[in-house]
Amino acid sequence: MRLLETPQQTASRPVLVSMAADTFQTGGIPVVDTPVLIIGSSMVGMTLSALLAKHGIRDCITVEKHSGTAVHPRAALFHPRTLLIYRELGLYDQMAAESVKYYDEHAGLHAVETLAGKKLGTWMKDINDGLEGLGPTGRMFLTQQMFEPHLRSSATAHGASLRFSTELLQFQQDSQGVTALIEDTETGVKQIIRAKYMIACDGSRSFVRRKLGIAMKGHGLLSSSLTIYFSADLSRFVKGKYNGVIYVNNPEVRGFFRLDKTGTEGFLAVNTAGEIGSEASRHPGTNITNERASEILRAAIGVDVPFEITLLSQWDAVCDVAERFQDGRVLLAGDAAHIVTPNGGFGGNTGIHDAHNLAWKLALVLQNKAGADLVDTFQQERWPVAKKTIDQVFVRYIVRTAPELKTDGLDMEEEVPEPHIELGYQYHSRGLTTSGLPDGLVISDPATAKARPGTMAHHALITTRDGEGPFPIANILGQGFLLLVGHNGIGWARAARNLNLEESVSLPAIGIHELGDSESNNKLYEKYELTPSGCVLIRPDGFVAWTERQQAVSGFGGMGMPGPEERLNCVLNDILCITPQPPAYKTEGGSMVTQKGTAKTAEASLAATIFTQRRRLEREKTEFMDQMGAIDKQLADLERMSHLQNEIAMLGMKMRFAE
Template identity: 70%
Template sequence: MAAQLDNNPVLETPVLIIGSSMVGMTLSALLAKHGVAECLTIEKHSSTAIHPRAALFHPRTMQIYRELGLYEAMKAESYKHYDELAGLYAVETLAAQDFGTWMKDINEGLEDISPTPRMFLTQQMFEPLLREHATTHGARLQFSTELADFQQDAEGVMATIRDVETGAEQRVRAKYMVACDGNRSLVRDKLGIEMKGHGLLSDSVTIYFRADLSRFVEGRYNGVIYVNNAEIRGFFRLDKTGREGFLVVNTAGKQGTEESRHPGKDITNERASEILRAAIGADVEFEITLLSPWRAVCDVAERFQVGRVVLAGDAAHTVTPHGGFGGNTGIQDAHNLAWKLALVLQGKAGLDLIDTYEAERWPVATKTVNQVFERYIIRTAPELQTEDLEMEEEIPEPWLELGYQYHSRALTTTGLPKGLVATDPASSKTQAGTMARHAMLWTTDPKADEGGNWESTEPKPVADFLGHGYVLLCGHKAVDWVRAGRSINGGSKSEGKRLPELSVHRLSPAIANKAFYEQYQMTPQGCVLIRPDGFVAWQDGAAKEHDAQGAWALQPEDKLRDVLESILCFTPARSALSGQESVKSKL
């Protein structure tokens, strides 16, 4: 939609997204899914990624793309280039004896805690799939376009965007602007937000090349291969044929020297060839196609939001590639933010719901930054591990990928210890503030009456119920909660507040549901409310609450309505229901 302001045309959009790499495009696709179409996403480059770059997708990220309907296409593309049983290896050189493995099978043990596996797929292969999906569903992506300037006020953001080829400028008015513009974020710099953390670890370089390394790879390595010898410390990312990939170089030369920390500075093809030969460990013909220097840092922004402008992805947190956490953490930022923006823009939540994005994602990003720093030191630069170095103890990948948890007023997290960011998803119970843990679920037919119609549907993973809106899962004896959810969906308003519709499901009395009840700490009379991003917002174990005298304290519909108004930030910052302090007090 175009408007007029000061006699100049102004393009209006609900959300302006700066940067159309994986994070920006994912946000645009998620917004479209939640009913906010025609958001504008701009990208200074002329196309999607032309180099492999990010490659390892975590199980949580694959759950997100499963919700978007991209999972099968991604899996098919991945298995053209990588085996299912890919791993993380450690070698002196490709041709030499290996040291061992960091992870022999990247999906070992995941089947019990996630409906989706880890997957290798390069950005170059993936982004065209994502672009087609986003544009097909109403997202507007504009390439060869950069942000020139912006100002914000209490109602939104006025931005000036520029065509990088012609120099033509256009003004854009948006309710919100999300900066997905990378680790050198123009938006972050203009807002005056500093990055804090571990600082510059090395001036690294990625060497893209063509070569036939099949005799070193086939039947031996598939995935990521860490190299550590007297000349080079970094890793290969190769496909299963050994003919496609690149070498990331973190340090080169005499280990522990200051000079070794800057292999990307003034890099030449001649020097890159020496490094590549040292990493391969054999006389092999190769052709270097590109040298891409970059700064290896593990830092997090002091803030993720200023007014109507929000940071996501590398603009908010930057890490080295160790473990593949960079892109995955950014995609999960987008997943947390999209539904909140949608509900606020649709008038189904209070404006303060956007503030809970920073409250929830900043602790997770900080924990991730510290954990990637630990992996960088252990896997690539052990010489930096001195007595004076402050470094967290490494926690397993699943804890960071599936076990992170949130504290904010968008959740009733009274049962979670404050400050706890990640836990073991295989052993910990599901509760408000945690991800909805993987479990199989038998439910009644949606058309069943509230009485004794117990025709069970086919069992499905909990993930199949999630991703589109709030979900209320009710025990098989929780008739009152079923009625409460359906009544709220009947269209009645609470003091003018328009609540989002609930997807209400009732469990069948199948014995097989016992595992779900135990995992979710529910009784057959109870219920659990799950947010659009798959996090548990609230739980109740009984059909009704009693006060000390035995009278009904709150009817189920009233209770459920009060919970929704609280976690959707329609109520003041401190709620008697949740006992939550304001978001800002937690930062």
């Protein structure tokens, strides 16, 4: 097969390569060229395609083997950060309007013995408890079935190419990209797709992940669960008493109801049924029949009422994460990368955050405005978050559904409050100025945590120098890099403007917002540890990348200190994983100038080089220390094994001579 070159990124649709010689070499199958091929067009795949299009990569292809969007009310709880992402895409108002049609905006999480019986407690009285003052969005109930048509419209409006009834048959990759064979399942027409990158959003049974041989690890199979979709009038059991998610726990069934606010539509998710703790109870979905499902549903309701079962769906309750999220130019996102039980609604939300993290990185790499290594930071940042999420959901599964699994030998974390997991984690990667962070994922209370490199840009109100505001910082996030400048930091604003105008610098544009000298900015200064003379650089995904507290001072190049423009340039190059090239100089009349003719000094060039090299060595030192820590752990393990071997040998000799 002849591999085709990728065209320059434009707003055009994917281009069908001319027939004749090309199709002859591919057995008559036409070849299509695209920058990114997305496998799976459920919530995560469609969100990724919409975000890529928003960032200027509109000629991607997304394929989905199903004929359309979701037809059953899966994933129902949207987290605040997820809603910020859809706010960026212009979907938030539609989602809010749709949600209140079917669900109480103050719904909660309750526990009952049966729907008609005794109340056992409340896990969360209101789904927005704990989110006060943390941002312009809260949590929201909205089923996948209701939401995906809106998302599909948004994705196509942004320019995304979505192909339903299309299946991935085979793929292979090389150093330049991925070659995939796809088939239209309705017509049998096949195409070969040549992509720079392929993203697997193809769910928990991911074909791509399995073909790559990437194993899952975590807590394994918890139960072969069952979802019973039904219609019945259960309003008298819920109105004025319960709303949202209603956990059921009795000797016959353990799971949860998800009902709309009328109490007439919904489903029962069954994790275990039958004798508590028995092996058979862990497989309610295996060989299920309508008769058995009716028994389980009746036991969960608590009284005999008329109902109609419309669908039975078996699924595995699992809390696992893939060993890695990347294999060359193929990446995993969503359920293909991590699988959790529905407790807390973390599954879909975590996948959407994957897409948000990855989209801007792919876009800048494909636009030649970032180094290819920037894509590698996707795993560095998202894997620790996914691992923490599966461990926390496992805790919730045990506590809310299967307490019998909590034994003395069970390795289980302490439960962390929802806002901490949703909004309080801190990334650590090459794409951030976070050297010196401790090993492992850092999680804090977003209500009190500072907005530092690696954290989300926490909520605060902004008033600009020209008097605009106060408005939430979320209003200006998500379009690109953003430089937030203190009211005395005009030197940093000037440096950013100069970089934006520098034709020889192939870097993404920086949005600049200068703060006004207003009391309304005091909370922001405190939250971001920002000084009036300093600045904060925020990435396109709304994470703080760099904080500078010092004033921008020019004219010290001869002392080995880069000026503000050079400093900002070096920081951007580092965050974007670009290895900067020294500027080309020529001598004219004894002075050193760049090829553009701008006067420069050798000392300034040296200062920039020293700064860049120092950052590189700091990063290499951090990586080396991580390696040393791993080696020390292996040595300790070997030492323990050796000691155990000695003990076994001595015990064996003792027993031998005792005979």
